[in-house]
Amino acid sequence: MPTRSNDRSPCSGQAVPEASSNKRTTLSAADWELEALRVIAEQGIGAVAIEPLARRMGITKGSFYWHFTGRESLLEQALIGWEEHDARNLARSLGELDCPRDRLISFFRNVSREGLTHQVYSALTASADHPQVQPVLERVASRRMAHIAQAFEELGLATGEAEHHARLTYSVYLGFLQLQRQSQAPALSSQQFEAYLDHVIETLIPPA
Amino acid sequence: MPTRSNDRSPCSGQAVPEASSNKRTTLSAADWELEALRVIAEQGIGAVAIEPLARRMGITKGSFYWHFTGRESLLEQALIGWEEHDARNLARSLGELDCPRDRLISFFRNVSREGLTHQVYSALTASADHPQVQPVLERVASRRMAHIAQAFEELGLATGEAEHHARLTYSVYLGFLQLQRQSQAPALSSQQFEAYLDHVIETLIPPA
DNA sequence: ACTTTTCCATACTCTGGCGTATGGTTTGCG
DNA sequence: CGCAAACCATACGCCAGAGTATGGAAAAGT
Numbered sequence: 522m523p524t525r526s527n528d529r530s531p532c533s534g535q536a537v538p539e540a541s542s543n544k545r546t547t548l549s550a551a552d553w554e555l556e557a558l559r560v561i562a563e564q565g566i567g568a569v570a571i572e573p574l575a576r577r578m579g580i581t582k583g584s585f586y587w588h589f590t591g592r593e594s595l596l597e598q599a600l601i602g603w604e605e606h607d608a609r610n611l612a613r614s615l616g617e618l619d620c621p622r623d624r625l626i627s628f629f630r631n632v633s634r635e636g637l638t639h640q641v642y643s644a645l646t647a648s649a650d651h652p653q654v655q656p657v658l659e660r661v662a663s664r665r666m667a668h669i670a671q672a673f674e675e676l677g678l679a680t681g682e683a684e685h686h687a688r689l690t691y692s693v694y695l696g697f698l699q700l701q702r703q704s705q706a707p708a709l710s711s712q713q714f715e716a717y718l719d720h721v722i723e724t725l726i727p728p729a
Numbered sequence: 730m731p732t733r734s735n736d737r738s739p740c741s742g743q744a745v746p747e748a749s750s751n752k753r754t755t756l757s758a759a760d761w762e763l764e765a766l767r768v769i770a771e772q773g774i775g776a777v778a779i780e781p782l783a784r785r786m787g788i789t790k791g792s793f794y795w796h797f798t799g800r801e802s803l804l805e806q807a808l809i810g811w812e813e814h815d816a817r818n819l820a821r822s823l824g825e826l827d828c829p830r831d832r833l834i835s836f837f838r839n840v841s842r843e844g845l846t847h848q849v850y851s852a853l854t855a856s857a858d859h860p861q862v863q864p865v866l867e868r869v870a871s872r873r874m875a876h877i878a879q880a881f882e883e884l885g886l887a888t889g890e891a892e893h894h895a896r897l898t899y900s901v902y903l904g905f906l907q908l909q910r911q912s913q914a915p916a917l918s919s920q921q922f923e924a925y926l927d928h929v930i931e932t933l934i935p936p937a
Numbered sequence: 938a939c940t941t942t943t944c945c946a947t948a949c950t951c952t953g954g955c956g957t958a959t960g961g962t963t964t965g966c967g
Numbered sequence: 968c969g970c971a972a973a974c975c976a977t978a979c980g981c982c983a984g985a986g987t988a989t990g991g992a993a994a995a996g997t
Contacts, residue, residue, distance in 0.1 A: 547943080699857065703866045788976090790976095796974090
Protein backbone atom coordinates (compact mmCIF):
# COMPACT_ATOMS: atom_id res chain seq x y z
CA MET A 522 0.00 0.00 0.00
CA PRO A 523 1.13 3.51 -0.70
CA THR A 524 1.73 5.84 2.18
CA ARG A 525 -1.95 6.83 2.07
CA SER A 526 -2.44 10.36 3.09
CA ASN A 527 -2.80 12.67 0.12
CA ASP A 528 -1.64 10.53 -2.71
CA ARG A 529 -3.30 11.53 -6.01
CA SER A 530 0.21 11.36 -7.41
CA PRO A 531 0.65 13.75 -10.34
CA CYS A 532 -0.93 17.02 -9.33
CA SER A 533 -4.58 16.32 -8.85
CA GLY A 534 -5.55 19.27 -10.98
CA GLN A 535 -4.45 17.88 -14.29
CA ALA A 536 -7.83 18.57 -15.85
CA VAL A 537 -8.70 14.95 -16.69
CA PRO A 538 -6.35 14.95 -19.65
CA GLU A 539 -7.61 12.78 -22.46
CA ALA A 540 -4.02 11.70 -22.42
CA SER A 541 -2.26 9.56 -24.95
CA SER A 542 -1.07 6.32 -23.43
CA ASN A 543 2.37 7.49 -22.48
CA LYS A 544 4.17 4.22 -21.95
CA ARG A 545 5.44 5.19 -18.56
CA THR A 546 7.25 2.37 -16.93
CA THR A 547 5.29 2.83 -13.75
CA LEU A 548 1.62 3.60 -13.21
CA SER A 549 0.00 5.96 -10.76
CA ALA A 550 -3.36 5.98 -9.06
CA ALA A 551 -4.47 8.70 -11.46
CA ASP A 552 -3.91 6.36 -14.40
CA TRP A 553 -6.28 3.84 -12.89
CA GLU A 554 -8.85 6.52 -12.23
CA LEU A 555 -8.69 7.77 -15.78
CA GLU A 556 -9.05 4.31 -17.22
CA ALA A 557 -11.98 3.70 -14.90
CA LEU A 558 -13.67 6.81 -16.23
CA ARG A 559 -13.10 5.62 -19.77
CA VAL A 560 -14.76 2.31 -18.99
CA ILE A 561 -17.64 4.09 -17.31
CA ALA A 562 -18.11 6.23 -20.40
CA GLU A 563 -18.09 3.20 -22.66
CA GLN A 564 -19.92 0.54 -20.71
CA GLY A 565 -21.21 2.05 -17.52
CA ILE A 566 -20.13 1.78 -13.94
CA GLY A 567 -21.07 -1.87 -13.68
CA ALA A 568 -18.30 -2.71 -16.09
CA VAL A 569 -15.63 -1.29 -13.82
CA ALA A 570 -14.02 -4.50 -12.63
CA ILE A 571 -10.45 -4.74 -11.44
CA GLU A 572 -9.19 -7.62 -13.50
CA PRO A 573 -10.67 -6.57 -16.84
CA LEU A 574 -9.42 -3.07 -16.18
CA ALA A 575 -5.96 -4.41 -15.50
CA ARG A 576 -5.98 -6.48 -18.68
CA ARG A 577 -7.07 -3.43 -20.59
CA MET A 578 -4.05 -1.56 -19.27
CA GLY A 579 -1.72 -4.43 -19.94
CA ILE A 580 -0.97 -5.03 -16.31
CA THR A 581 -2.18 -7.18 -13.43
CA LYS A 582 -4.22 -6.49 -10.37
CA GLY A 583 -1.13 -6.68 -8.22
CA SER A 584 -0.66 -3.07 -9.18
CA PHE A 585 -4.20 -2.08 -8.41
CA TYR A 586 -4.23 -3.29 -4.85
CA TRP A 587 -1.12 -1.36 -4.17
CA HIS A 588 -2.70 1.94 -5.18
CA PHE A 589 -6.20 1.31 -3.88
CA THR A 590 -7.77 -0.53 -1.03
CA GLY A 591 -10.48 -1.97 -3.25
CA ARG A 592 -13.01 -1.35 -5.97
CA GLU A 593 -14.94 1.09 -3.84
CA SER A 594 -12.01 3.36 -3.27
CA LEU A 595 -11.26 3.46 -6.99
CA LEU A 596 -14.79 4.51 -7.80
CA GLU A 597 -14.78 7.05 -5.03
CA GLN A 598 -11.60 8.69 -6.28
CA ALA A 599 -12.60 8.57 -9.92
CA LEU A 600 -16.04 10.02 -9.30
CA ILE A 601 -14.74 12.79 -7.10
CA GLY A 602 -12.15 13.70 -9.69
CA TRP A 603 -14.80 13.74 -12.36
CA GLU A 604 -17.12 15.89 -10.28
CA GLU A 605 -14.41 18.45 -9.63
CA HIS A 606 -13.60 18.59 -13.28
CA ASP A 607 -17.22 19.11 -14.17
CA ALA A 608 -17.54 21.89 -11.63
CA ARG A 609 -14.55 23.66 -13.16
CA ASN A 610 -16.07 23.29 -16.61
CA LEU A 611 -19.22 24.93 -15.39
CA ALA A 612 -17.40 27.81 -13.78
CA ARG A 613 -15.40 28.38 -16.94
CA SER A 614 -18.43 28.50 -19.20
CA LEU A 615 -19.89 30.99 -16.78
CA GLY A 616 -16.94 33.26 -17.21
CA GLU A 617 -16.66 32.97 -20.96
CA LEU A 618 -20.11 34.09 -22.06
CA ASP A 619 -21.55 37.26 -20.66
CA CYS A 620 -24.94 37.04 -22.32
CA PRO A 621 -27.15 34.66 -20.30
CA ARG A 622 -29.08 33.67 -23.39
CA ASP A 623 -25.92 32.53 -25.11
CA ARG A 624 -24.99 30.54 -22.03
CA LEU A 625 -28.26 28.66 -22.16
CA ILE A 626 -27.96 27.97 -25.85
CA SER A 627 -24.40 26.74 -25.49
CA PHE A 628 -25.62 24.44 -22.76
CA PHE A 629 -27.89 22.65 -25.20
CA ARG A 630 -25.33 22.67 -27.95
CA ASN A 631 -22.92 20.80 -25.74
CA VAL A 632 -25.21 17.80 -25.80
CA SER A 633 -23.88 16.71 -29.15
CA ARG A 634 -20.26 17.30 -28.15
CA GLU A 635 -18.27 14.18 -27.47
CA GLY A 636 -16.09 14.82 -24.47
CA LEU A 637 -15.14 12.18 -21.96
CA THR A 638 -16.65 14.20 -19.17
CA HIS A 639 -19.95 14.44 -20.96
CA GLN A 640 -20.07 10.76 -21.85
CA VAL A 641 -19.34 9.86 -18.27
CA TYR A 642 -22.30 11.89 -17.13
CA SER A 643 -24.57 10.19 -19.60
CA ALA A 644 -23.37 6.78 -18.46
CA LEU A 645 -23.71 7.68 -14.79
CA THR A 646 -27.35 8.62 -15.16
CA ALA A 647 -27.94 4.93 -15.81
CA SER A 648 -26.69 4.13 -12.31
CA ALA A 649 -28.44 6.86 -10.43
CA ASP A 650 -29.34 4.44 -7.66
CA HIS A 651 -25.76 3.32 -7.04
CA PRO A 652 -24.80 4.43 -3.54
CA GLN A 653 -21.55 6.03 -4.64
CA VAL A 654 -22.98 7.61 -7.76
CA GLN A 655 -26.20 8.99 -6.35
CA PRO A 656 -24.75 11.81 -4.21
CA VAL A 657 -22.36 12.84 -6.94
CA LEU A 658 -25.09 13.05 -9.54
CA GLU A 659 -27.27 14.97 -7.18
CA ARG A 660 -24.59 17.57 -6.50
CA VAL A 661 -23.72 17.93 -10.15
CA ALA A 662 -27.35 18.30 -11.18
CA SER A 663 -27.94 20.90 -8.47
CA ARG A 664 -24.93 22.91 -9.53
CA ARG A 665 -25.95 22.87 -13.15
CA MET A 666 -29.54 23.74 -12.41
CA ALA A 667 -28.47 26.63 -10.22
CA HIS A 668 -26.35 27.84 -13.10
CA ILE A 669 -29.32 27.67 -15.45
CA ALA A 670 -31.66 29.29 -12.96
CA GLN A 671 -29.28 32.17 -12.61
CA ALA A 672 -29.24 32.70 -16.35
CA PHE A 673 -33.02 32.80 -16.41
CA GLU A 674 -33.02 35.31 -13.61
CA GLU A 675 -30.66 37.49 -15.56
CA LEU A 676 -33.17 37.24 -18.38
CA GLY A 677 -35.81 38.74 -16.17
CA LEU A 678 -37.64 35.80 -14.59
CA ALA A 679 -38.65 35.99 -10.97
CA THR A 680 -36.65 33.74 -8.66
CA GLY A 681 -39.35 31.10 -8.18
CA GLU A 682 -40.19 31.00 -11.84
CA ALA A 683 -36.54 30.78 -12.75
CA GLU A 684 -36.07 27.74 -10.57
CA HIS A 685 -39.02 25.94 -12.04
CA HIS A 686 -37.90 26.82 -15.49
CA ALA A 687 -34.39 25.63 -14.75
CA ARG A 688 -35.70 22.30 -13.56
CA LEU A 689 -37.79 22.04 -16.68
CA THR A 690 -34.86 22.93 -18.89
CA TYR A 691 -32.57 20.48 -17.21
CA SER A 692 -35.20 17.79 -17.53
CA VAL A 693 -35.26 18.35 -21.25
CA TYR A 694 -31.52 17.88 -21.29
CA LEU A 695 -31.71 14.68 -19.26
CA GLY A 696 -34.53 13.39 -21.39
CA PHE A 697 -32.53 13.98 -24.49
CA LEU A 698 -29.60 12.06 -23.07
CA GLN A 699 -31.97 9.23 -22.30
CA LEU A 700 -33.39 9.13 -25.81
CA GLN A 701 -29.87 9.26 -27.15
CA ARG A 702 -28.84 6.30 -25.03
CA GLN A 703 -31.78 4.13 -25.91
CA SER A 704 -31.47 4.29 -29.68
CA GLN A 705 -28.24 3.09 -31.12
CA ALA A 706 -29.11 4.56 -34.48
CA PRO A 707 -29.01 8.36 -34.25
CA ALA A 708 -32.66 8.34 -35.36
CA LEU A 709 -32.22 12.05 -35.92
CA SER A 710 -30.12 13.42 -38.77
CA SER A 711 -28.07 16.48 -37.95
CA GLN A 712 -30.48 18.69 -39.83
CA GLN A 713 -33.39 17.23 -37.94
CA PHE A 714 -31.44 17.67 -34.77
CA GLU A 715 -30.82 21.33 -35.57
CA ALA A 716 -34.47 21.86 -36.29
CA TYR A 717 -35.39 20.20 -33.03
CA LEU A 718 -32.87 22.27 -31.16
CA ASP A 719 -34.32 25.45 -32.61
CA HIS A 720 -37.71 24.33 -31.44
CA VAL A 721 -36.41 23.68 -27.95
CA ILE A 722 -34.69 27.03 -27.73
CA GLU A 723 -37.72 28.82 -29.02
CA THR A 724 -39.95 27.07 -26.51
CA LEU A 725 -37.80 27.37 -23.44
CA ILE A 726 -35.64 30.45 -23.80
CA PRO A 727 -37.29 33.85 -23.81
CA PRO A 728 -36.31 35.91 -26.86
CA ALA A 729 -33.55 38.46 -26.53
CA MET B 730 -39.07 -28.59 -20.07
CA PRO B 731 -42.67 -27.73 -20.74
CA THR B 732 -44.22 -28.60 -24.06
CA ARG B 733 -42.85 -25.34 -25.39
CA SER B 734 -45.05 -23.93 -28.08
CA ASN B 735 -47.37 -21.28 -26.79
CA ASP B 736 -47.09 -21.67 -23.10
CA ARG B 737 -47.87 -18.40 -21.26
CA SER B 738 -50.05 -20.55 -19.07
CA PRO B 739 -52.93 -18.56 -17.58
CA CYS B 740 -54.39 -16.44 -20.33
CA SER B 741 -51.69 -14.05 -21.39
CA GLY B 742 -54.04 -11.13 -21.14
CA GLN B 743 -54.35 -11.10 -17.42
CA ALA B 744 -53.37 -7.44 -17.26
CA VAL B 745 -50.26 -7.89 -15.13
CA PRO B 746 -52.31 -8.31 -12.01
CA GLU B 747 -50.61 -6.92 -8.95
CA ALA B 748 -51.74 -10.19 -7.57
CA SER B 749 -51.63 -11.25 -4.00
CA SER B 750 -49.36 -14.20 -3.48
CA ASN B 751 -51.99 -16.87 -3.87
CA LYS B 752 -50.27 -19.83 -2.35
CA ARG B 753 -50.89 -22.04 -5.31
CA THR B 754 -49.19 -25.31 -4.84
CA THR B 755 -47.65 -25.16 -8.28
CA LEU B 756 -46.11 -22.24 -10.13
CA SER B 757 -46.48 -21.18 -13.73
CA ALA B 758 -44.19 -19.32 -16.10
CA ALA B 759 -46.33 -16.23 -15.61
CA ASP B 760 -45.54 -16.23 -11.90
CA TRP B 761 -41.85 -16.09 -12.64
CA GLU B 762 -42.37 -13.30 -15.13
CA LEU B 763 -44.36 -11.26 -12.65
CA GLU B 764 -41.78 -11.70 -9.95
CA ALA B 765 -39.09 -10.74 -12.41
CA LEU B 766 -40.95 -7.53 -13.17
CA ARG B 767 -41.22 -6.81 -9.48
CA VAL B 768 -37.49 -7.19 -9.06
CA ILE B 769 -36.86 -4.99 -12.07
CA ALA B 770 -39.08 -2.33 -10.56
CA GLU B 771 -37.28 -2.52 -7.25
CA GLN B 772 -33.65 -3.04 -8.17
CA GLY B 773 -33.31 -2.92 -11.91
CA ILE B 774 -32.80 -5.54 -14.52
CA GLY B 775 -29.31 -6.38 -13.33
CA ALA B 776 -30.81 -7.78 -10.16
CA VAL B 777 -32.84 -10.36 -12.02
CA ALA B 778 -30.89 -13.48 -11.13
CA ILE B 779 -32.38 -16.93 -11.07
CA GLU B 780 -31.30 -18.14 -7.68
CA PRO B 781 -32.15 -15.00 -5.72
CA LEU B 782 -35.47 -14.86 -7.54
CA ALA B 783 -36.16 -18.45 -6.56
CA ARG B 784 -35.30 -17.78 -2.92
CA ARG B 785 -37.60 -14.79 -3.00
CA MET B 786 -40.42 -17.02 -4.16
CA GLY B 787 -39.60 -19.68 -1.62
CA ILE B 788 -38.65 -22.23 -4.21
CA THR B 789 -35.55 -23.49 -5.99
CA LYS B 790 -34.20 -23.04 -9.47
CA GLY B 791 -35.21 -26.57 -10.36
CA SER B 792 -38.58 -25.03 -11.06
CA PHE B 793 -37.21 -22.22 -13.13
CA TYR B 794 -35.32 -24.35 -15.58
CA TRP B 795 -38.40 -26.34 -16.21
CA HIS B 796 -40.38 -23.29 -17.32
CA PHE B 797 -37.59 -21.40 -19.08
CA THR B 798 -34.52 -22.22 -21.06
CA GLY B 799 -32.45 -19.64 -19.20
CA ARG B 800 -32.22 -16.13 -17.92
CA GLU B 801 -32.53 -14.62 -21.36
CA SER B 802 -35.82 -16.28 -22.10
CA LEU B 803 -37.27 -15.10 -18.81
CA LEU B 804 -36.34 -11.50 -19.55
CA GLU B 805 -37.65 -11.78 -23.07
CA GLN B 806 -41.03 -13.05 -21.92
CA ALA B 807 -41.30 -10.62 -19.05
CA LEU B 808 -40.39 -7.61 -21.15
CA ILE B 809 -42.73 -8.53 -23.96
CA GLY B 810 -45.53 -9.02 -21.49
CA TRP B 811 -44.80 -5.65 -19.96
CA GLU B 812 -44.67 -3.92 -23.31
CA GLU B 813 -48.03 -5.34 -24.34
CA HIS B 814 -49.53 -4.23 -21.09
CA ASP B 815 -48.16 -0.74 -21.53
CA ALA B 816 -49.53 -0.55 -25.05
CA ARG B 817 -52.96 -1.49 -23.78
CA ASN B 818 -52.72 1.17 -21.08
CA LEU B 819 -51.96 3.75 -23.71
CA ALA B 820 -54.84 2.73 -25.94
CA ARG B 821 -57.19 2.82 -23.01
CA SER B 822 -56.20 6.32 -21.92
CA LEU B 823 -56.72 7.36 -25.51
CA GLY B 824 -60.26 6.13 -25.44
CA GLU B 825 -61.16 7.53 -22.05
CA LEU B 826 -60.42 11.20 -22.52
CA ASP B 827 -61.77 12.98 -25.54
CA CYS B 828 -60.14 16.35 -24.94
CA PRO B 829 -56.52 16.21 -26.12
CA ARG B 830 -55.46 18.76 -23.56
CA ASP B 831 -56.78 16.58 -20.74
CA ARG B 832 -54.90 13.62 -22.21
CA LEU B 833 -51.63 15.53 -22.07
CA ILE B 834 -52.22 16.71 -18.54
CA SER B 835 -53.14 13.23 -17.36
CA PHE B 836 -49.94 12.01 -18.93
CA PHE B 837 -47.89 14.20 -16.62
CA ARG B 838 -50.04 13.45 -13.64
CA ASN B 839 -49.33 9.77 -14.06
CA VAL B 840 -45.71 10.42 -13.21
CA SER B 841 -46.46 10.49 -9.53
CA ARG B 842 -48.65 7.40 -9.69
CA GLU B 843 -47.11 4.28 -8.30
CA GLY B 844 -48.08 1.41 -10.54
CA LEU B 845 -45.86 -1.56 -11.18
CA THR B 846 -45.89 -0.85 -14.89
CA HIS B 847 -44.69 2.67 -14.35
CA GLN B 848 -41.96 1.70 -11.93
CA VAL B 849 -40.74 -0.90 -14.35
CA TYR B 850 -40.40 1.72 -17.03
CA SER B 851 -38.42 3.98 -14.76
CA ALA B 852 -36.10 1.13 -13.87
CA LEU B 853 -35.68 0.04 -17.46
CA THR B 854 -34.50 3.46 -18.55
CA ALA B 855 -31.43 2.76 -16.46
CA SER B 856 -30.57 -0.18 -18.71
CA ALA B 857 -31.27 1.42 -22.03
CA ASP B 858 -28.15 -0.14 -23.49
CA HIS B 859 -29.10 -3.69 -22.56
CA PRO B 860 -29.62 -5.65 -25.78
CA GLN B 861 -32.98 -7.05 -24.73
CA VAL B 862 -34.23 -3.83 -23.20
CA GLN B 863 -33.17 -1.38 -25.87
CA PRO B 864 -35.64 -2.39 -28.59
CA VAL B 865 -38.49 -2.58 -26.13
CA LEU B 866 -37.80 0.85 -24.75
CA GLU B 867 -37.51 2.27 -28.21
CA ARG B 868 -40.86 0.87 -29.27
CA VAL B 869 -42.58 2.05 -26.11
CA ALA B 870 -41.13 5.53 -26.37
CA SER B 871 -42.16 5.79 -30.01
CA ARG B 872 -45.68 4.72 -29.25
CA ARG B 873 -46.02 7.18 -26.42
CA MET B 874 -44.53 10.03 -28.40
CA ALA B 875 -46.84 9.34 -31.31
CA HIS B 876 -49.69 9.47 -28.86
CA ILE B 877 -48.54 12.82 -27.59
CA ALA B 878 -47.87 14.21 -31.04
CA GLN B 879 -51.37 13.33 -32.06
CA ALA B 880 -52.78 15.22 -29.11
CA PHE B 881 -50.78 18.29 -30.08
CA GLU B 882 -52.04 18.00 -33.63
CA GLU B 883 -55.58 17.93 -32.36
CA LEU B 884 -54.71 21.09 -30.50
CA GLY B 885 -53.86 22.77 -33.77
CA LEU B 886 -50.12 22.32 -34.22
CA ALA B 887 -48.77 21.51 -37.66
CA THR B 888 -47.50 17.95 -38.04
CA GLY B 889 -43.79 18.80 -37.95
CA GLU B 890 -44.20 21.11 -35.00
CA ALA B 891 -46.28 18.57 -33.18
CA GLU B 892 -43.57 15.95 -33.51
CA HIS B 893 -40.89 18.25 -32.20
CA HIS B 894 -43.11 19.31 -29.39
CA ALA B 895 -43.93 15.71 -28.56
CA ARG B 896 -40.25 14.86 -28.38
CA LEU B 897 -39.70 17.84 -26.14
CA THR B 898 -42.61 16.92 -23.94
CA TYR B 899 -41.51 13.34 -23.63
CA SER B 900 -38.00 14.47 -22.80
CA VAL B 901 -39.38 16.46 -19.92
CA TYR B 902 -41.10 13.34 -18.69
CA LEU B 903 -37.93 11.26 -18.99
CA GLY B 904 -35.89 13.96 -17.34
CA PHE B 905 -38.28 14.05 -14.45
CA LEU B 906 -38.03 10.30 -14.00
CA GLN B 907 -34.28 10.67 -13.96
CA LEU B 908 -34.33 13.38 -11.31
CA GLN B 909 -36.73 11.27 -9.31
CA ARG B 910 -34.42 8.29 -9.50
CA GLN B 911 -31.30 10.15 -8.47
CA SER B 912 -32.59 11.69 -5.28
CA GLN B 913 -33.77 9.37 -2.57
CA ALA B 914 -35.38 12.21 -0.69
CA PRO B 915 -38.32 13.56 -2.65
CA ALA B 916 -36.58 16.94 -2.65
CA LEU B 917 -39.90 18.33 -3.78
CA SER B 918 -42.88 18.52 -1.46
CA SER B 919 -46.20 17.74 -3.02
CA GLN B 920 -47.13 21.41 -3.07
CA GLN B 921 -43.88 22.27 -4.76
CA PHE B 922 -44.50 19.43 -7.14
CA GLU B 923 -47.92 20.79 -7.99
CA ALA B 924 -46.50 24.23 -8.59
CA TYR B 925 -43.84 22.79 -10.82
CA LEU B 926 -46.40 20.75 -12.69
CA ASP B 927 -48.46 23.84 -13.33
CA HIS B 928 -45.40 25.54 -14.68
CA VAL B 929 -44.69 22.61 -17.01
CA ILE B 930 -48.24 22.50 -18.28
CA GLU B 931 -48.30 26.22 -18.81
CA THR B 932 -45.05 26.14 -20.71
CA LEU B 933 -45.67 23.12 -22.88
CA ILE B 934 -49.39 22.83 -23.43
CA PRO B 935 -51.18 25.51 -25.40
CA PRO B 936 -54.14 26.97 -23.49
CA ALA B 937 -57.56 25.67 -24.27
C1' DA C 938 27.15 -0.04 -3.97
C1' DC C 939 23.78 -1.54 -1.19
C1' DT C 940 19.72 -1.12 1.29
C1' DT C 941 14.84 0.66 1.27
C1' DT C 942 10.89 1.83 -0.85
C1' DT C 943 8.04 1.51 -4.57
C1' DC C 944 5.72 -1.01 -7.79
C1' DC C 945 4.06 -5.21 -10.13
C1' DA C 946 3.44 -10.52 -11.14
C1' DT C 947 1.87 -14.96 -9.71
C1' DA C 948 -0.58 -17.97 -7.22
C1' DC C 949 -3.70 -18.91 -4.23
C1' DT C 950 -8.80 -18.80 -1.72
C1' DC C 951 -13.60 -17.44 -1.62
C1' DT C 952 -18.08 -16.07 -3.09
C1' DG C 953 -22.11 -16.11 -6.04
C1' DG C 954 -24.56 -17.02 -9.85
C1' DC C 955 -25.31 -20.09 -14.19
C1' DG C 956 -26.62 -24.15 -16.13
C1' DT C 957 -27.14 -29.55 -15.94
C1' DA C 958 -28.43 -33.96 -14.20
C1' DT C 959 -31.09 -36.79 -11.88
C1' DG C 960 -34.34 -38.42 -8.80
C1' DG C 961 -38.40 -37.51 -5.97
C1' DT C 962 -43.37 -35.78 -5.56
C1' DT C 963 -47.34 -34.36 -6.88
C1' DT C 964 -51.46 -34.03 -10.31
C1' DG C 965 -54.40 -35.22 -13.83
C1' DC C 966 -56.57 -38.68 -16.23
C1' DG C 967 -57.63 -43.31 -18.38
C1' DC D 968 -56.12 -47.65 -8.91
C1' DG D 969 -52.22 -46.71 -11.37
C1' DC D 970 -49.30 -44.53 -14.72
C1' DA D 971 -47.56 -40.74 -17.23
C1' DA D 972 -46.78 -36.17 -17.33
C1' DA D 973 -45.91 -31.94 -14.84
C1' DC D 974 -43.44 -29.86 -11.36
C1' DC D 975 -39.74 -29.17 -7.91
C1' DA D 976 -35.41 -30.33 -4.76
C1' DT D 977 -30.66 -31.55 -4.33
C1' DA D 978 -26.31 -31.97 -5.80
C1' DC D 979 -23.17 -31.36 -8.85
C1' DG D 980 -19.37 -28.69 -12.25
C1' DC D 981 -18.09 -24.27 -14.22
C1' DC D 982 -16.71 -19.59 -14.55
C1' DA D 983 -15.53 -14.75 -13.37
C1' DG D 984 -14.25 -11.50 -10.44
C1' DA D 985 -12.91 -9.99 -5.41
C1' DG D 986 -9.45 -9.84 -2.33
C1' DT D 987 -4.88 -11.80 0.03
C1' DA D 988 -0.13 -13.28 0.30
C1' DT D 989 4.22 -13.22 -0.98
C1' DG D 990 8.24 -12.69 -3.67
C1' DG D 991 10.81 -10.41 -7.34
C1' DA D 992 12.34 -6.34 -10.04
C1' DA D 993 13.08 -1.35 -10.51
C1' DA D 994 14.04 3.28 -8.45
C1' DA D 995 15.53 6.13 -5.05
C1' DG D 996 18.01 7.42 -1.14
C1' DT D 997 22.51 7.69 1.52
